[in-house]
Amino acid sequence: MSEIGGGAASTGVRLKVTGLEVRLGRSGPDVVRDVSFAVPAGEVLGLVGESGSGKTTVALALLGHTRRGLRITAGQVMLDGIDLLALSPRDLRAARGARVSYVPQDPSSALNPTLRVGTQVREVLRIHGGAEDRTAEVLREVSLDPTPEMLRRYPHQLSGGQQQRIALAMAFACRPSLIVLDEPTTGLDVSTQRHVLETIRGLCRSHGVAAVYVSHDLAVVSGLVSEVAVMYAGRVVEIGSAGRLFGEPVHPYTRGLIAAVPSSERAEVLTGIDGQQPRPGRRGGGCSFAARCGYAIDSCATQVPEPVTVAGRSVRCLRASDIPATRLDRLPVAAGLSAGAAPVLAVRGITASYGGTPALSGVSLEVPPRTCVAVVGESGSGKTTLARCVAGLHTNWTGEISFQGTPLAHGARQRDKDVLRRVQYIFQNPYTSLNPRKTVGQIIDQQLEQLTRLSRRDRSARAADVLGDVSLAADVLSSYPDQLSGGERQRVAIARALAVEPELLICDEVTSALDVSVQAVIVELLRQIQAERHLALVFITHNLALVRSIAQSAVVLRQGTVAESGLVEQVLEHPADPYTQRLMRDVPKLRQSEAEEPPAGSRWGSAI
Amino acid sequence: MVTNAPTAAAAQPTPARRPARRPPGRLLWAAARTPRGAIGLGLASIIVLVAVVGPFVAPHPSDALVTLTFGKPSAHFPLGGDFLGRDVLSRVLDGGWVLLIMAACATVIGIAGGAAAGVSAAYLRGISDGIIMRAVDVILSFPQLVFALLLLSLLGPKLWLITLAVGVSHAPQVARVLRSATLDLSERDFIKAAELQGMRPAKVMRKEILPNLVSPLMVEAGLRLTYSIVIIAGLAFLGFGQPPPAPNWGTMINENRVGLPLNPWAVIVPALLIAVLTIGTNTFTDAFARVAIGVDRRPQEAVLIDNLAQESGQ
Numbered sequence: 001m002s003e004i005g006g007g008a009a010s011t012g013v014r015l016k017v018t019g020l021e022v023r024l025g026r027s028g029p030d031v032v033r034d035v036s037f038a039v040p041a042g043e044v045l046g047l048v049g050e051s052g053s054g055k056t057t058v059a060l061a062l063l064g065h066t067r068r069g070l071r072i073t074a075g076q077v078m079l080d081g082i083d084l085l086a087l088s089p090r091d092l093r094a095a096r097g098a099r100v101s102y103v104p105q106d107p108s109s110a111l112n113p114t115l116r117v118g119t120q121v122r123e124v125l126r127i128h129g130g131a132e133d134r135t136a137e138v139l140r141e142v143s144l145d146p147t148p149e150m151l152r153r154y155p156h157q158l159s160g161g162q163q164q165r166i167a168l169a170m171a172f173a174c175r176p177s178l179i180v181l182d183e184p185t186t187g188l189d190v191s192t193q194r195h196v197l198e199t200i201r202g203l204c205r206s207h208g209v210a211a212v213y214v215s216h217d218l219a220v221v222s223g224l225v226s227e228v229a230v231m232y233a234g235r236v237v238e239i240g241s242a243g244r245l246f247g248e249p250v251h252p253y254t255r256g257l258i259a260a261v262p263s264s265e266r267a268e269v270l271t272g273i274d275g276q277q278p279r280p281g282r283r284g285g286g287c288s289f290a291a292r293c294g295y296a297i298d299s300c301a302t303q304v305p306e307p308v309t310v311a312g313r314s315v316r317c318l319r320a321s322d323i324p325a326t327r328l329d330r331l332p333v334a335a336g337l338s339a340g341a342a343p344v345l346a347v348r349g350i351t352a353s354y355g356g357t358p359a360l361s362g363v364s365l366e367v368p369p370r371t372c373v374a375v376v377g378e379s380g381s382g383k384t385t386l387a388r389c390v391a392g393l394h395t396n397w398t399g400e401i402s403f404q405g406t407p408l409a410h411g412a413r414q415r416d417k418d419v420l421r422r423v424q425y426i427f428q429n430p431y432t433s434l435n436p437r438k439t440v441g442q443i444i445d446q447q448l449e450q451l452t453r454l455s456r457r458d459r460s461a462r463a464a465d466v467l468g469d470v471s472l473a474a475d476v477l478s479s480y481p482d483q484l485s486g487g488e489r490q491r492v493a494i495a496r497a498l499a500v501e502p503e504l505l506i507c508d509e510v511t512s513a514l515d516v517s518v519q520a521v522i523v524e525l526l527r528q529i530q531a532e533r534h535l536a537l538v539f540i541t542h543n544l545a546l547v548r549s550i551a552q553s554a555v556v557l558r559q560g561t562v563a564e565s566g567l568v569e570q571v572l573e574h575p576a577d578p579y580t581q582r583l584m585r586d587v588p589k590l591r592q593s594e595a596e597e598p599p600a601g602s603r604w605g606s607a608i
Numbered sequence: 609m610v611t612n613a614p615t616a617a618a619a620q621p622t623p624a625r626r627p628a629r630r631p632p633g634r635l636l637w638a639a640a641r642t643p644r645g646a647i648g649l650g651l652a653s654i655i656v657l658v659a660v661v662g663p664f665v666a667p668h669p670s671d672a673l674v675t676l677t678f679g680k681p682s683a684h685f686p687l688g689g690d691f692l693g694r695d696v697l698s699r700v701l702d703g704g705w706v707l708l709i710m711a712a713c714a715t716v717i718g719i720a721g722g723a724a725a726g727v728s729a730a731y732l733r734g735i736s737d738g739i740i741m742r743a744v745d746v747i748l749s750f751p752q753l754v755f756a757l758l759l760l761s762l763l764g765p766k767l768w769l770i771t772l773a774v775g776v777s778h779a780p781q782v783a784r785v786l787r788s789a790t791l792d793l794s795e796r797d798f799i800k801a802a803e804l805q806g807m808r809p810a811k812v813m814r815k816e817i818l819p820n821l822v823s824p825l826m827v828e829a830g831l832r833l834t835y836s837i838v839i840i841a842g843l844a845f846l847g848f849g850q851p852p853p854a855p856n857w858g859t860m861i862n863e864n865r866v867g868l869p870l871n872p873w874a875v876i877v878p879a880l881l882i883a884v885l886t887i888g889t890n891t892f893t894d895a896f897a898r899v900a901i902g903v904d905r906r907p908q909e910a911v912l913i914d915n916l917a918q919e920s921g922q
Contacts, residue, residue: 391804393804413803420804433797433801435820451806
């Protein structure tokens with residue numbers, strides 16, 4: 001388990017990738033370069049990294065496929081001794097599905113919405129010469145009950161978890177040698193995610209399938225895989241056994257990623273990685289990470305690091321031997337709660353519905369001054385509806401919402417400008433919350449123009465100030481949203497809210513569209529701003545682990561009702577409600593030592 | 609290839625900000641640079657040039673009887689004479705600009721009316737949506753030409769009325785296209801953000817929605833211009849246009865068709881001009897639509913390649 005790459009016995013290795021290189025066009029810059037790893041039968045390799053690191057490009061290349069405009073220019077993908085990249089298009093097509101299969105991120109778009117799921121599973125078996133009567137068996141393997149009703153359903157009649165199981169069943173149907181999973185649990189609730197992960201691990205073990213699991217979620221990967229490859233700017237920067245790599249990371253980038261993962265067990269300050277990954281063609285002559293690296297020395301900018309073996313793993317870093325492989329220590333968050341004061345926001349017994357569908361029933365919560373209250377729950381629990389009711393975006397509710405002691409009108413249109421100014425809302429997706437046809441300066445100025453009486457000069461001074469508060473440079477004022485990264489956009493959205501000096505900030509899943517490293521930066525930014533400006537904060541999230549780092553109290557929502565509420569430590573450490581207990585048990589935790597290695601078939605293998 | 613300086617410049621965390629670049633100017637220019645766009649723009653420009661410069665270079669007054677009825681082309685009268693013996697070349701050169709102005713005005717009316725109706729129907733929803741879109745359905749149920757003829761026969765053939773009638777008959781199609789585009793936009797969070805600022809609906813539509821509709825608006829404008837030209841020329845052919853002595857490409861086709869065997873140029877040339885103009889505007893619109901869609905829905909890789917090309921060109 002502790003050998004690097006293809007160190008395992010040659011008979012056990014099913015997949016061996018060497019020197020894989022993918023370029024833009026025929027001779028354009030490389031998107032992915034020098035990627036090598038090996039996966040033994042029955043094992044899962046995790047491929048992790050931020051968005052844009054090339055992990056999906058590698059995953060697709062394993063199937064001999066590239067996205068439009070890309071081309072595999074070098075390397076081998078040896079599967080059971082046969083190079084997939086050397087096959088003729090016809091042989092490659094036959095191999096896909098039969099010997100290599102793929103599970104995409106979004107099962108709802110991968111399944112044909114006009115065909116019954118039974119038909120789709122049978123089709124896979126028929127095309128690749130399997131017996132069609134194995135349909136039932138294949139479904140049972142993924143813990144689906146192969147009743148005739150089930151087979152007759154269309155994809156939209158299944159839940160997200162069931163859809164993903166169908167996709168898994170189709171991928172495993174023909175007993176492939178290799179299965180490539182591209183973030184198959186993103187978008188699933190934690191409990192469903194856990195069950196799907198157990199299914200994947202069990203199937204790989206029992207059928208001796210080699211699997212490559214692509215994910216940005218380190219906690220998920222750490223519980224599933226035996227070996228991890230960390231990708232950055234198209235190269236594997238660190239590869240080794242999961243326990244060692246997550247417990248004692250060496251490469252500064254891996255260290256940064258792990259420091260950014262929130263923990264559900266301890267309240268810790270999250271440290272993100274500032275800056276942005278260089279895009280293909282702008283990766284420079286030296287180490288691509290040098291510009292963001294705290295350990296960088298002069299030669300990092302000029303010399304491309306070659307992989308070296310340190311502490312049982314392979315690392316691409318010039319200073320690999322200088323950096324001690326140690327567990328990372330993180331600062332605890334100082335907890336403080338002002339008790340007794342009149343609440344800034346009080347929600348009493350609100351009931352809301354969309355059309356005829358109830359979304360909330362009798363939800364109450366209070367936000368004391370200078371406090372961050374986290375509202376957590378799975379998708380469909382009504383947490384976003386709650387936020388929208390408070391903000392005035394959703395008007396179909398009954399009950400009472402009072403802000404600083406005064407009841408709020410239902411819709412934003414009925415509220416006066418002063419209330420609109422004092423309650424600010426930050427949207428989930430920074431890619432749609434900023435008008436693409438306006439510059440950042442115009443976006444912030446419009447907010448000030450609408451909600452304050454400042455003169456033009458004061459407005460532009462305020463805009464510049466507030467950009468500084470969210471650590472953005474002043475030149476951002478003249479750029480358009482599409483010139484900014486996701487993290488930068490979310491900072492602009494935060495700056496827009498802060499510009500009018502609000503008293504209550506509602507953050508609706510503000511980090512769910514962002515990378516873990518960026519999420520950490522944004523959460524830390526919000527935490528500091530809240531402390532400095534004495535803001536009351538409502539932090540909506542599905543990520544229980546994140547709650548620990550930012551909130552003082554938490555409200556757990558379940559199907560539109562409050563399942564549990566209280567101080568964060570109490571709710572997360574001693575959950576009273578079975579629902580919270582289940583959520584806490586299922587939330588993926590970063591496995592940080594060799595000892596926590598899940599033994600084969602015991603903790604995970606129970607699904608089949 | 610892009611040369612990477614060994615310094616950290618290439619790995620700069622924040623990429624150098626590109627200079628401000630925004631539609632429609634950039635998109636129009638990009639469309640004009642595609643082969644399709646260049647051909648379309650070229651064809652349309654030639655005809656516009658003929659129509660605009662024509663009146664100043666016409667060799668004879670357009671209503672002077674200077675040659676024989678359906679006279680054959682000669683050195684003096686390169687395109688021969690028309691049914692009254694007037695110079696066809698002079699009439700062709702004189703007879704375009706009114707048509708062009710009318711088509712442009714009709715397009716502006718159609719786009720403005722259609723955009724106002726479509727955007728407000730989609731953004732306001734509810735009763736406004738119902739009333740506006742049912743009205744649109746009523747107008748749509750008449751064929752465009754019939755609708756224009758109906759208005760003209762009720763109110764008499766006046767140029768402003770023809771322009772207005774054609775413009776109004778365009779509005780429903782424009783309204784439909786823009787309504788669906790606005791429906792999509794209204795659900796975006798930046799619209800909600802504007803509502804949370806207490807912005808009035810009229811201002812939301814003007815300041816937040818409209819700037820994001822530039823591409824569909826331009827495509828519609830090009831398409832409607834093409835139709836306007838065809839319909840207005842068609843109405844002139846049917847006798848609803850400028851009164852007789854005035855030259856008009858549409859009217860000329862009708863007037864001179866009896867003399868087709870004697871002097872075909874009196875019919876062919878105006879017909880050709882109308883055809884080339886509509887083909888030109890339509891081709892350019894098509895090129896613009898392709899570029900606009902490409903920009904809006906391009907895969908990430910294509911954007912990368914473009915950026916690289918731009919940088920290496922500097």
